[in-house]
Amino acid sequence: MTYWPSVVVATPAHSGLAGPLTYRSEQPLAAGNLVRVPLGAREVLGIVWSCPSDPPADCSEEQLRPVSAVLDGLMPLGDGWRQLVAFAARYYQRGLGEMALSVLPPALRDLDNTQLARRLKRLAKVNGSAACPETPVSRPQASAEQQQVLDALGTLDRPALLYGSTGSGKTEVYLRATEQVLQDDPAAQVLVLVPEINLTPQLEERFRQRFEPRHGSAALVSLHSGMTPAQRLQAWLAAHAGTARIVLGTRMAIFASLPGLRLIVVDEEHDPSYKSQEGARYSARDLAVYRAKVESDRGPHPCRVILGSATPSLESWHAAEQGRYRRLAMPGRIGGGELPRLRLVDMNHQPKGATLSPPLLAAMEERIARGEQCLVLLNRRGYAPVLSCDACAWKSQCPHCSAFQVFHKLDRTLRCHHCGFTRRVPRACPDCGNLDIAPIGRGTEQIEEQLAGLLSQAVRPDGTPARVARMDADTTRTKGSLEQQLQALHEGEVDVLVGTQMVAKGHDFRRITLVAGLNVDAALFASDYRAPERLFALLMQAAGRAGRDAGHSGHSEMWVQTWHPTHPLFAALKKHDYPAFAAEQLAEREAAAMPPFGYQALLRADARTQDAAQAYLNGVADAAADLPGRDEVTLYPAVPLPIQRVANVERAQMLVESHSRQALQRFLWAWQPLLLQGRSLPEARGLIRFAVDVDPLAV
CATH class of the missing domain: 3.40.50.300 (P-loop containing nucleotide triphosphate hydrolases)
Structure with missing residues (x-):
């Protein structure tokens, strides 16, 4: 008897083959079985979604290719798992096969029955x-x-x-x-x-x-x-x-x-x-x-x-x-420990050009002398965000992105944190030959260097000098380095830890009694409406690293250096009053119909030119004028992304808003065929890809 399994394979939504494909099988297959099937000239892994015994009405038996193999060593993927994947594909506007296969382990996609049996035998031995x-x-x-x-x-x-x-x-x-x-x-x-x-x-x-x-x-x-x-x-x-x-x-x-x-x-x-x-x-x-x-x-x-x-x-x-x-x-x-007290340092009253205020340095020296630890938070890695020439205004612009290359002093490189392009620091300005090129701004690498100098006279209880360490994506890149750094901190081998947001959440540091936040003002007036929420969470989480040992909590502190000490965010932070902060933010969001009181999606386009990316977005928006439910959504004009070029690819986006989640979903699904057709627009020539981002975190 012949069966006609519907199999999902890794075909993206924009390919036009987002749903299951029908194959032929001489044996019944359970939904959730993993199979190997032909797709074009290749043989790929697929997942059986259903297996009817009746042939499809729209094609003959000769047109359908047979299933190549069944990975019968594995029990089928369960109904709940398939329901989860189907929902995720539908809600986030992706192809079913693209979603289902992308969440499986990459190594599983190339296994045959013999290789799979070997791994299952090894697993049984371990168990x-x-x-x-x-x-x-x-x-x-x-x-x-x-x-x-x-x-x-x-x-x-x-x-x-x-x-x-x-x-x-x-x-x-x-x-x-x-x-x-x-x-x-x-x-x-x-x-x-x-x-x-x-x-x-x-x-x-x-x-x-x-x-x-x-x-x-x-x-x-x-x-x-x-x-x-x-x-x-x-x-x-x-x-x-x-x-x-x-x-x-x-x-x-x-x-x-x-x-x-x-x-x-x-x-x-x-x-x-x-x-x-x-x-x-x-x-x-x-x-x-x-x-x-x-x-x-x-x-x-x-x-x-x-x-x-x-x-x-x-x-x-x-x-x-x-x-x-x-x-x-x-x-x-x-243990009845207290939350750390907030100390706001008004940078308007500190020495000009000071990166770390004198009161903060004095407090850190005091902690080190008592054998306690300090945490300095700066959410920017590298030595400086940019190198600049005062003579001709040259800056270390990435040649492939609309962003600056970050100066890393340790290995004397300029690195783009977006595309990864790296080059050596030039001896002189590439444009005018000026030898006096200087870093602008500060990163964790520079703060670590400055603290080592500023705290050179600070001593631990045993009379040894204070030790400063850094923890960010650069210092934890190699295998096992993160565990080693955390062990050193727990064992008291580090007195001051400088780090990015990766050190601010989840860690249980028992001896830290002082946390300092540097350069926090950038998020206070950002264009992203979520920026205050992120900043408040980051500072609260960072503060939570201090005083976790009840024996030290009575004098634990969170120091925040700011040029705007009267900002309402700091008033809520000082009281550790998240409910008050949330109430204020939710009232603002409701007044502006922003999430969670409104619903959003972004249509993003990548192209060889910015004009082509925006032309595609505006073109598919015009084509959606007569779609059902169009009156329930708002389409804003296409704009470049904040960093509009990455790896020589121009990027643009269009915001889609609605008062109803269901209305937004209905519109997006009705829009999908037009998004596919829009690739053939003459003015959109040069389009590389498009993607829909439902419930975006950055607008």
Whole structure:
């Protein structure tokens, strides 16, 4: 008997083949089976979406190509996983096959049955050797606030927004909630999401200490882009088989195949890193809420989701205000520690040209003398953002981007942080030959150098000089470097740590009592309406690194250098009053019909010229005049992106707004055929690609 499986393959939406393709098979195939099928001259991996026994009416049997092979060593991908992928593809305006295949491990796409069997055998061997008898594990006593939250989680009927101050013990809540789920159901699985790879080592260590003695080392796997293809495949197979009880990962892990999923934790749920900015631009936080609902509707056991943060996103806070989420608060710190006091340094009253104010330096010396640690936050890596010539106004412009190359003094290079182009620092100005070219602005590399000089007389309690270190994307590039730097900080080998935002969230630094924020004013008056929210969250999170040890919390401080000390944001920050800040921001957003009170999408176009990119956008906007629901959306004129050229590609965008999420989605789907046809517009010649970004984070 012949069957006619519908198979999704990796075809992008703009190819015109966004849906499943029909093939021929001599055996019935289950939905979710992985198969190898011919596509053009290639053989590719596909996923069976359905397998009817009736032939399609629009083509003959001879026209359909047979399935080449079935990867029968793997159980089919579950209904819940396929429903999640289908929703993500539909909501974020991507091809179904593009979405489904892009979230599978890359190494899986090239395997045949023999190779797959070898890896499954290896996985079984690892699981067998890792098994161990149940071992009791010591754990700290839960605080009253933690216990109240855990009791509420047991009866939860909607997503939980865990609003806990920094140092309140949110991680212990995650651990105990995970423990309860695994105890109640021997087949249950838990997914824990973190915003960035650098947060995984510390959290993984906490989870391993708690669960490895009882469940074995194979019960927990990590899943993120920093792993090798072989490691990612092994972790994915363990999760898919159900042998990995806990999966810890970044946003990509939301698409892990977890047949026994019962709990999803999204730590630091406010973090913009949960929104992908390339390819399928999905939000892992929002998909976590959707996936929990799907899993709860499908099975006999509920799947709960916990969104945790000291500074929740305004979207989540608003959802809790409306009652769609249940807000669970933990305002106190473990051990009764106090939140750090805010000290605003008015830079208008400091010495001209001072990067670090004298009072701040004096406070740092005092901390170092007591054996305490300091954290200096500057969200800009490199030595200086730009090199400049005073004689002719030359600047270190990237030849391939509309951005400046950043000066890195350590290796004497100019690097573009957008396209990666690197060159040596010129000995003289390339335009006029002037030898006096100088850096403008400051990055973490320069602050580290200046602090080493300014604190050269500061001494530790043992009489040794103070030690300054830096942690950013440059110093943590090599494998294992992040773990080494964190270990050095925890062991007290570093007195002052200079870093970007990567050091401001999630880390448990016990001896830091002073945090300083430099150059924070850039976000106060930015054109992006989300900038104040991001700045407030960053400063609150950074402040939370101080005073986490109750013995030091009484004199922990957050110093912020600013030219605008009377700005309302600092008034809320001084009181650690996130609810007041959120209320003010939500009122402004409501008045302007901005998210979460309005809904947005961006249509982006990349082309060889800016004219072609904008011509394409304006052309497809004109063509949409008669689409159903056009009167419910607003299309703004095309404009260049803030950085309009990257790697010699010109970029433009068009904002689409609506008062209704459903109306926006209906319009975008009706618009898709016109977006494909728009590539043939004569004035859009030179168009390279287009993409739709639903719920964008940067407008």
